[in-house]
Amino acid sequence: DSGVTQTPKHLITATGQRVTLRCSPRSGDLSVYWYQQSLDQGLQFLIQYYNGEERAKGNILERFSAQQFPDLHSELNLSSLELGDSALYFCASGGSGVETQYFGPGTRLLVL
Amino acid sequence: GIQVEQSPPDLILQEGANSTLRCNFSDSVNNLQWFHQNPWGQLINLFYIPSGTKQNGRLSATTVATERYSLLYISSSQTTDSGVYFCAAPKAGANSKLTFGKGITLSVRP
Numbered sequence: 001d002s003g004v005t006q007t008p009k010h011l012i013t014a015t016g017q018r019v020t021l022r023c024s025p026r027s028g029d030l031s032v033y034w035y036q037q038s039l040d041q042g043l044q045f046l047i048q049y050y051n052g053e054e055r056a057k058g059n060i061l062e063r064f065s066a067q068q069f070p071d072l073h074s075e076l077n078l079s080s081l082e083l084g085d086s087a088l089y090f091c092a093s094g095g096s097g098v099e100t101q102y103f104g105p106g107t108r109l110l111v112l
Numbered sequence: 113g114i115q116v117e118q119s120p121p122d123l124i125l126q127e128g129a130n131s132t133l134r135c136n137f138s139d140s141v142n143n144l145q146w147f148h149q150n151p152w153g154q155l156i157n158l159f160y161i162p163s164g165t166k167q168n169g170r171l172s173a174t175t176v177a178t179e180r181y182s183l184l185y186i187s188s189s190q191t192t193d194s195g196v197y198f199c200a201a202p203k204a205g206a207n208s209k210l211t212f213g214k215g216i217t218l219s220v221r222p
Contacts, residue, residue: 002157031208033210042214043212043215045211058209090155092210099208100160103154
């Protein structure tokens with residue numbers, strides 16, 4: 001158990017819909033990272049938050065947004081969903097630097 | 113950005129065999145992690161190894177940062193070692209976001 005929790009574990013929805021994925025980092029970790037794993041793109045970094053502030057952005061679509069709350073949990077919002085958004089979404093937590101990132105169990109999203 | 117390449121892409125072993133998985137990276141890194149993704153999709157941390165050698169049971173890893181590669185050794189493989197092995201690194205001096213390789217799919221047969 002990495003100490004990082006993600007909910008829900010599975011999500012099935014339809015094209016055009018909006019969903020919210022939730023992540024709680026390990027106790028004491030201030031950084032939350034979001035990654036997407038798809039068959040064609042592999043594991044890709046989406047966005048990082050550190051202590052409530054956006055710190056880095058990767059290949060995140062404009063239809064996607066995230067935030068980190070004062071209690072340090074984070075939410076990834078995916079809107080106007082398309083079939084190609086079907087993927088495994090991971091949250092990872094870490095410190096302020098280049099320490100180990102610990103990954104949650106992931107949310108498997110299926111868009112029909 | 114940094115490029116991370118893993119080889120071989122696929123590996124089939126008989127239980128009890130040893131194997132070496134390789135990870136090359138295109139730029140200086142200040143962090144390198146190895147992960148095992150099990151058949152249920154969970155990413156499990158194996159090693160945080162920016163340089164040097166570490167061992168954990170039947171697994172060990174070596175990173176030679178100056179030559180930009182890392183190796184993961186699996187000894188006396190077991191069927192539970194099956195899955196996909198990823199290495200990931202951030203570019204040195206840049207943000208700590210991880211760039212992943214494409215993974216090595218390992219199948220250990222009984």
